[in-house]
Amino acid sequence: MSTNLDTWATWREIHQQPAVWRAWGEALDVTGLRSWIVAQNADEVWFCGAGTSAYIGDIIAAAVPGTRSVPSTDLVANPRAFLSGNRPLVVSFGRSGNSTESLGTLDALDALAPDASRLHITCNPDGALATRTSPGPLKVINLPEVTHDEGFAMTSSFSTMLLTALALFDEACDVPARFNALADQLESLLPQFGTPRPDRAVYVGSGPLAFAAREAALKVMELTAGQTPALWDSSLGFRHGPKSFVRDTTSITVFSSPQTPTNAYDTDLVTELRAQFPDARVTNIGPKGDIVIDMPFGTAWAAPLCIASSQIDGVQWAADLGLNVDNPFTGQGTLSRVVSGVKLHGVD
Incomplete structure (x- = not known):
């Protein structure tokens, strides 16, 4: 690391x-x-x-x-x-x-x-x-x-x-x-986050945590300047084609919900992925996960806690790649901290 x-x-x-x-x-x-x-x-x-x-x-x-x-x-x-x-x-x-x-x-x-x-x-x-x-x-x-x-x-x-x-x-x-x-x-979770850099990353979840997965995927792609391709989806939607993205070297993170029956679908996916891709790293983050996150206030409130895992990974992976963590696109001129290059066209 x-x-x-x-x-x-x-x-x-x-x-x-x-x-x-x-x-x-x-x-x-x-x-x-x-x-x-x-x-x-x-x-x-x-x-x-x-x-x-x-x-x-x-x-x-x-x-x-x-x-x-x-x-x-x-x-x-x-x-x-x-x-x-x-x-x-x-x-x-x-x-x-x-x-x-x-x-x-x-x-x-x-x-x-x-x-x-x-x-x-x-x-x-x-x-x-x-x-x-x-x-x-x-x-x-x-x-x-x-x-x-x-x-x-x-x-x-x-x-x-x-x-x-x-x-x-x-x-x-x-x-x-x-x-x-x-x-x-x-504060208790931050020291638990951090994994070796994979070739690809996947984040999935259900309900609000599906969109937390979207932000998590974006974080690692941004911070590694696209050198870590990342995909997101819902726990049920992931099987409908997006699962083809997975390789043995892929890191898969499932943000699991405490709600019923949502948690059962999240857990079923974790079990399936571990059986189908035994060499991939599958991590369950949630109330009964490999990394435990309690969600007494609902999954939307827990989203920042889940996404912090990708923030930590993104920084560590960017540093491992030798990138400027605070500006991974230095010298490329393709992306900037405040998006530029968009021309506004007036509303008639």
């Missing part, structure tokens, strides 16, 4: 998550924000973002009734397909708040749904999501600046935006106590 990983900002940002969650759970004005949300009387809640920020919405929408994931990449490409007279509360996530799709989403709302209520959750107090005004109701949540990750890969930014939205849109709870419990668990 790699050594001297503390020299990388990404490694430090992964390990700062428990402390960030504890402090933010105390500081977040949950009561005031939930009251504002209710007052908007929206027909539907949309979660918008691109890439990792979109996966936040996928995870929450799979768990919280009355919410919908609308990736900004979809909305910007075809705004009239979404903005057709409905009254959504549009929740936008953004680490920098300056991505082209974030700006395009705001432009589309201004043009086609100016009265729609907006809630911006961002890590950058100087970004467009934090500073741009709206013709309709607007609330901005600026996360602690320490979550504005320096590294290419979103880590503490992702998890803190996700937990913030769950605190506001899932059933009401004692937020400081819940954030503290999650922080305690992550």
